[in-house]
Amino acid sequence: MTSSPDISKLKIERSAKAQIPGRRARRRKWVRLALLAAALAAAAAVAMRKAGGKADVDTVTVAQAYPSQNYTLLNATGYVVAQRKAALSSKATGRLEWLGVLEGSKVKKDEVIARLENRDVSAALGQAQANIKVAQANLEQGQAELLDAQQAYKRAGELLAQKFIAAASYDSALARYNKARAAIAAQRAAIAAAQAYAQSAQVALDQTVIRAPFDGVILTKSANVGDNITPFSSAADSKGAVVTIADMDTLEVEADVSEASIAKIKAEQPAEIQLDAFPELRLAGVVSRMVPTVDRSKATLLVKVRFVERDPRVLPDMSAKVAFLSQAVPAQDKAAVTAVQPAAIAAREGKTFVFVVENEKVRQVPVTSGRKVGELVELKGVKPGDKAVLNPDARLQDGQPVSVVKK
Template sequence: MQLPLIGKVRQPAPWVIALLTVGIIGAGATTAVIVRQQSAAPDISTLTETVQSQPLTVRITASGTVQPFQTVNLSPKTTGILAELYVEQGDRVRQGQIIARMESDSVRAEMAQAQARVAQSEARLAELRAGSRPQEIAQRRAAVEQAEARVVEAQARLDRENDRVERNRILLQEGAISQDEFDAILRDAATAQATLEQNRAGVREAEQQLALTRSGSRAEEIAAAEAELAEAQGRLQAVEVQMEDTIIRAPFDGIVTQKYATEGAFVTPTTSASEASSATSTAIVAVASGLEVLAEVPEVDINAIQPGQTVEVVADAYPDQVFQGRVRLVAPEAVVEQNVTSFQVRVDLTSGQDKLLSGMNVDLTFLGDRLDNALTVPTVAIVTKDGETGVLVPNDENQAEFRPVQLGTAVGDQTQVLEGLEPGERVFIDLPPDQKQEWIQQEQ
């Protein structure tokens, strides 16, 4: 530390040298003694300060920037044309509020088709569950009666053909007809028999259909119809999700900080939508919520920073106002820039949100532990000699004497002394001109 000079150090004037040369002694022996005594013990009350024991609050300073507590760039989930935009920059929005709509004509068409399929499946299932109508049962009964009538008719034909076979068998024996003629008659009888069996099968089938109609739909048919309806409903839900994706909503309460797109713009999804600093043209708007301060604290001070710690914040825009905050988070990993290691500290603002704006530069003071009996000296009293830190204290003759000390924290214009001084001792904050010149020469 280089102490400021009080006045200027001048060379003796020529006339003083001349007087000394001729040996003028006008003051006498007594006066010489008094002068020597005054030179030996000068008055240093205005040049020193007393070492005090006083309460001291550790204060750590850092710089930072105001930024949103939560921010996001909103973009659509699917590529398309921005049809409607309902907000402007600076508008306040609520969570879930519609910000914008994408063009959705094709999705609306798919939704109409899906709704029609659901309605069709519901109608079929309802029909199966309701069972057969009386008209259907009557139709099935009539079919059975018709089949039975065909059986009676076929039986009568078969009876006639059998009688014909017996008559012609006698004629064949008498030689009245040939064998070929008799074989043809046998074939007609066989055809009549086959027709009868076919009609009897028709009766059985008609009776089964009548029984099914009377008992209603089968469980398998109802289950199949239910599965068909579930599939149609699932498709409708998928289309409804696509329709919802064309609507851009605010994810939280906040304010629109940026507007990137206008109606009619072609926008696409972007993976950088969650980063407010990545102002991409594919985003529609940026929404931010709350304010916090992001501070850079030097590595040597980070051990004194704890979550919940009180912080004083002064913005360049409001130099005469002190806003309050609390430490929310201390980053677990350091940031190294230009070989300087620091840690990011996030501070929640408890006052000043109505005045501070995102991007403002601020100075922060972290209020640390309170020391009830801390020895302090003025910071200007601290000097360095041969690379060692210390203070200048008066000796028995009130001359400046270097004493090494161990320093603690510095708060304002006071610095804590851990070792090397006792309460009530005095330290130089300035030196008499003669001692100052001597100290400077020693340092040189």
């Protein structure tokens, strides 16, 4: 009898049947995770390799800051103005014959600056002085005549007492004596008149000479030798002022302060003056006075700030900035310090540093931060002018190529 075939070996185990799909599911899961990781890596690589494989960064310039900012209550702008200034001319009218100064010349009080043609006035003075000598000679002659008349009158009195002469002779001697006395008074008056005329001629001569009214510096030269000078410059082709002079010791900054900020300022308040021409120059000042009139059109008050520290480079009409301070700046806070925005400072693993951009790469520079200076932070380890990365990314590394984002 033929036996039936054994088909038990063809039976599929259910456990193996269930295991195959499970492995495939796990495999598909890992593949998906690997693809996701690759996509994230690719995205990160794309983000870090923009602009030719360089990371985009924003930079800020390391600057010099002055700690005096911490004492500033108010800022204002203005101009340097000489409080003692004069346009020099002559009361006389004439042609400018000599000019002894140039722009920038330093002069002393009463020093001769210029001179007009004065030969006619000089001749008049010479004539007046000669008249004085003539009057003095007449006085000497009159005094001699008075002495002779006095002696004759005395002798006539003695002879009359002895009945040697008639009374008429005595009267004649008396009249001569009185006449000589009157002549003396007239001659003295003539001398006084001649001296007054000579003084007038001297004044006229002095008016042809232009002198410095005070110690100062010549600012401008308005006339040249040969120009006609008139007191009020009313004639055609004539000049009024010859030069303009200023006393540099009276330089002050005149600043307009908003009417709403007047309460922050008072007389003798310390201030710091910065000139636009010399930004690195910071000069101590003090509020000299406040002009007691408000400009209605601008709603400002004119405040004058006197220089406590002077510099020969300060000139009239320079633009200036004035910082009104709560107190005088201490000596240790007068020097500039290196400072940067706080957002440029990074910290990792307990170390503080900044990323400085050099040759399209970043260099990690260790720094030490200090006090706050205005909106900046004092920093040691970098120098003014360095380009520091602002808000550096946590993945930014030392030596990494970067591209600076242009704003």
